[in-house]
Amino acid sequence: MLHISELPDARAARNPEGPCIEDDHGQLDNQDFLVRVRNAAAALRGHGIGAGNVVAVILPNRLELVVIMFAAWRLGAAVTPVNPGLTDAEARHQIEDSGATVVIAEGAHALGTLDLAALAEPSGAGRDTPAASAPAPDSLALIIYTSGTTGRPKGVMLDHANVAAMCRMIIDGLGLDESDHSLLVLPLFHVNGIVVSVLSPLLAGGRATVAGRFSASTFFASVERVRPTYFSAVPAIYAMLVALPAEVRPDTSSLRRVICGAAPMPAELIARFEDRFGVPVVEGYGLSEGTCASTLNPPGGPRKPGTVGLPLPGQTVAVMDGEGNLLDDGSAGEVVVRGPNVMRGYLGLPDETARTVVDGWLHTGDVGRFDADGYLVLVDRIKDLIIRGGENIYPKEIENVLHSHPAVLEAAVVGAADPVLGEVPVAHVVPLPGAEVTADELIEHCRGSLARVKVPVTVSLTDALPRNPVGKIDKRRLRA
Template sequence: MPHIAGLPDFRAGKNPSGPCLADDREKLDNAAFLRRVRGAAAVLRAHGIGPGDVVAVVLPNRLDLVVAMFAAWRLGAAVTPVNPQLTDVEARHQIEDSGARVVITEEPGRPIGTLDVTALSTGEHTEEDSEPVAPREDALALLIYTSGTTGRPKGVMLDHANVAAMCGMITDGLALDENEHSLLILPLFHVNGIVVSVLSPLLAGGRATIAGRFSPATFFDAVERARPTYFSAVPAIYAMLVSLPPEVRPDTSSLRRVICGAAPMPAELIARFENRFGVPIVEGYGLSEGTCASTLNPPSGPRKPGTVGLPLPGQTVAVMDADGNLIDDGSAGEVVVRGPNVMRGYLGLPDETARTIVDGWLHTGDVGRFDEDGYLVLVDRIKDMIIRGGENIYPKEIENVLHAHPAVLEAAVVGAPDLVLGEVPVAHVALLPGAAVTTGELIDHCRASLARIKVPVDVLVTTTLPKNPVGKIDKPRLRAAMRP
């Protein structure tokens, strides 16, 4: 596998006219991709970018973002992708915290920008740009900022060794080859979009198409046009797709499999998608601090819905009790990860890093257990646990029961303050199109499967559940709405 910084050169040398990267605006073969990267590197060099610098990219999903990323790596610099939907105040925190020397935007005059993206395609490369810098394996490659649900976003430092290890694991785990064609629909400011849908297929010799803003009404039109072999999405996207009118029957024959990450996917939703569209879902689990993925349901089987699969080769996934002892009897504990994919740390936050990585183990904050076949079952997030009168309740258990109801599309359970019990569970539910069910019926449904203490005190039926920028259900917002 070539060094990531030299990937454009490697691909152009091996197959200049082979397809490489496309978006809604244009298509690049390998030779054209290399020319664009070299030209963009010349522009960044003229703006003072060199080894050890950071380039911020504030762009929606488009081909130029990938070009800018490889151009920065070509010069030995790192990249921090910024959610373009952030306000200038929010974006400025990431830009200043990362120490970015250049900020690439597509909005002329946006105060945070220092370089318009159109300038990248006008650069003329020189001899200096002919050969990429070969960054050290421990050189910073990406600064990915967490979604900030537990405070101000933190910069996750991923070096070239982290990224290379993760891409190798993804390529092997998904059995990617030169015939792969990914359709990118997740945001490129998130590590999943970068690693799973761009870097891994390109390193495997395949190609990638970058879709514009996701819309369930037009998504399958893009699938039929591009003919991808896979795409990666979050449960909310799959929920929107299964909610499409029954007359929508797209041609999905090009898809070998599709991937789900970012949040656990209910087994009922997996079954609905697979039965309707005839494409297997491969569910995985990971986090930005682990450079994307740590477990994966093997595409060749057996896949076990309700689990997030087996540990990826090359890293160790375990569960640990509160005293730091590894658990091997199938009981639940905190999920911990060790391997070359574990981040270098949080930028400028040594104490936070020391609390998160202990003796080489990345503490995920997730509660899980291994089943009899070694598949990881996620129980819940530690911070999402509800304590009702001293009893611990994991919302995911209640959510799983609600998902089993035929009218329920999405469910989220959070704790609401209670003067006597401290917290009580309240469920928020979105229904399948055309479905109807009462609050009382859903509560009775829960009573049939759950102990009395776990039954929600209320079920709030809504049109849709709020999502964060990555597409996860925004539980902090739901919790805030519960406060008096």
């Protein structure tokens, strides 16, 4: 398989005028893309960047971010993409923790950065543009910082072998080819956006369009204009699209499938999206520590809403009890993953790495079980478990019941402190636009399907749920 650092050269040689990547500001064919990557690599080398260095990039979703990534890889350097929405203190933590040699941002920045414009200079006649080289498989490609729900964000080290293996699994799992065109709506500081929506379609011979900031009201206009074959999003985005006014009936005929990851998508939400927009939702599961995805509902079927699909070929996904024994009887335990996609470790955190990757198994912190057909069903996060008077309660079970109510768009359940029982479940619910429902009705709805100890003691109706930068519901803020 072609080394990813050589991809710009290979695409330009094969089809110089073929479309490659575009964003809201412009578009590049394969030859343009190669020229931009070469120029950026020359500029980076002029600033002392070489093998083993780290380049930090603080940019919104722009095609320049992709150019810089390939330019750094061309020099044997790694990239750490920084969320442009971070405070200076948060960004400084990532830049210093990653050991970045240079920071690239747009315009002046308080952190003392290299202006993006310095990388976009046209190539002079004698400009020394580095030739493509293939970094060693075990050299660092990306340092992705986790969203930090349990303290300071940690740098997930992904090498070129991780990225190559993951892209091959995504291309095979989704059946991507040169006719595919992805529309990127997720942030490029997250591994899903990088791997599923940019690297995989480009490696498959297809193309990518980088969308700017997501807006539900303008999103389908972009779909109609760009005509992508797929996009990858999180449940929150699908919930916003389902909540659009009934008169919004877009042309979705270019879409072959859409992908959902980052958090489990309720089966009811999948059905609402598919019924309304006529596009199949392919749900998958994975985490940054596994380079992106570990399971996928096969696009060719059967797809099973309520599950996150089958293990991707090339990976082993299993369920383990607290003593480290693998469970194969359909019972629930911690989901563990093994394969060439498992990270090298957390940067500078050997103890944390040793706790997370044990005997080659990546411990995900998720509780799951396999159904009779081998599809993975996620039960919940281990840390989200609520213990009420000694009884274990998984919030996702309650959330699934709430989602089955026709007036519910989104639901999140967390534990609240109780002086007698220790913890009790409380629910936060976003109703569908225009739907009329009361907290008492929803509690009564839960009583019809849940044991008494699992019924939420309160239901709070709200317009929106708090989210982390990747779009997952931020349960830590809900608990607070």
